[in-house]
Amino acid sequence: MVRAPCCAKMGLKKGPWTHDEDLILINYINLHGHPNWRALPKLAGLLRCGKSCRLRWTNYLNPDIKRGNFSREEEEMIIQLHSAMGNRWSAIAARLPGRTDNEIKNVWHTHLKKRVNSNSNSKTSESKEKVEEIKEQESVELSPFETNSSTRTSYNEIDSPQTSSTYNSSVTTSTNAYDENLCMDDMDLKNFPGIDDEFWSEIFSGENSGELPVVQENIGQFPSGCGYESILHDDMDFWFNVFTRGDELKQF
DNA sequence: AACATCAGCAACCGCCCCCGA
DNA sequence: CTCGGGGGCGGTTGCTGATGT
Numbered sequence A: 001m002v003r004a005p006c007c008a009k010m011g012l013k014k015g016p017w018t019h020d021e022d023l024i025l026i027n028y029i030n031l032h033g034h035p036n037w038r039a040l041p042k043l044a045g046l047l048r049c050g051k052s053c054r055l056r057w058t059n060y061l062n063p064d065i066k067r068g069n070f071s072r073e074e075e076e077m078i079i080q081l082h083s084a085m086g087n088r089w090s091a092i093a094a095r096l097p098g099r100t101d102n103e104i105k106n107v108w109h110t111h112l113k114k115r116v117n118s119n120s121n122s123k124t125s126e127s128k129e130k131v132e133e134i135k136e137q138e139s140v141e142l143s144p145f146e147t148n149s150s151t152r153t154s155y156n157e158i159d160s161p162q163t164s165s166t167y168n169s170s171v172t173t174s175t176n177a178y179d180e181n182l183c184m185d186d187m188d189l190k191n192f193p194g195i196d197d198e199f200w201s202e203i204f205s206g207e208n209s210g211e212l213p214v215v216q217e218n219i220g221q222f223p224s225g226c227g228y229e230s231i232l233h234d235d236m237d238f239w240f241n242v243f244t245r246g247d248e249l250k251q252f
Numbered sequence B: 001a002a003c004a005t006c007a008g009c010a011a012c013c014g015c016c017c018c019c020g021a
Numbered sequence C: 001c002t003c004g005g006g007g008g009c010g011g012t013t014g015c016t017g018a019t020g021t
Helices: A019-032 A040-044 A050-061 A072-085 A089-094 A101-122 A125-141 A152-158 A164-173 A175-181 A197-204 A213-219 A228-250
Strands: none
Touching (some): A050 A101, A072 A089, A089 A101
16 A cells, blocks of 8 residues: 655645744644644645644754754763664654654764764773663563564653653643633743744744734734734634635636 | 855655554 | 554755865
């Protein structure tokens, strides 16, 4: 069975995400969670495939993500985990709070692989011990019913609760909580520590004011409290219109 | 200053697994 | 039990900025 690529639909945008798209995605997920990634872009008014949205969220927009350079400790951790687990990036990411599998994969290929290769001959007994320790932990964590070929999912379920996927699932499962309880306190920018201040300042500064009229006009109302939700619904209407009009245009 | 090369990283692609109908 | 949809994972690509010539 061969499934068509998720972006095979004509008219879906590919490539780098814009600030506007990021904002739409963040707004939508904060309001509704992401119970269904495939349906999300259409509901949110994005001309993207669901997969692309999921990737953008988990690798970049998720507030749990710690951005910036990897510390020496983190790098050492990755090296040790990699020697114990191999290329199981999601499993490695699960042990590094705030880091995504994609990010770790990139760091590995760009920095750490070379370093490990150059140090491969001079591996200390200490580091070997740590690798063995991790391997041991692995075998303990895996349930007795699971073999070494256990699925990725089962591994991740056992793994650290601090992962970004945990956040994702909490958003997904607590959609109602978001809908019912969302107010400015929840939407405080402090809840997005992982995203650069620059990112927010660019969005909120009015730099895109011409492109995002509705959003920009209402930004100033955020501190007033729970009016935010209705504002965002208005935004959704706006973008939904954009999207549906886009559909109309495609017919020509 | 202009061009070439390299490095870093965001994003895409295709495959696999899980789960519900 | 089977099938298909959805989500997740790892590998790879390609763009962009930095550095070297």
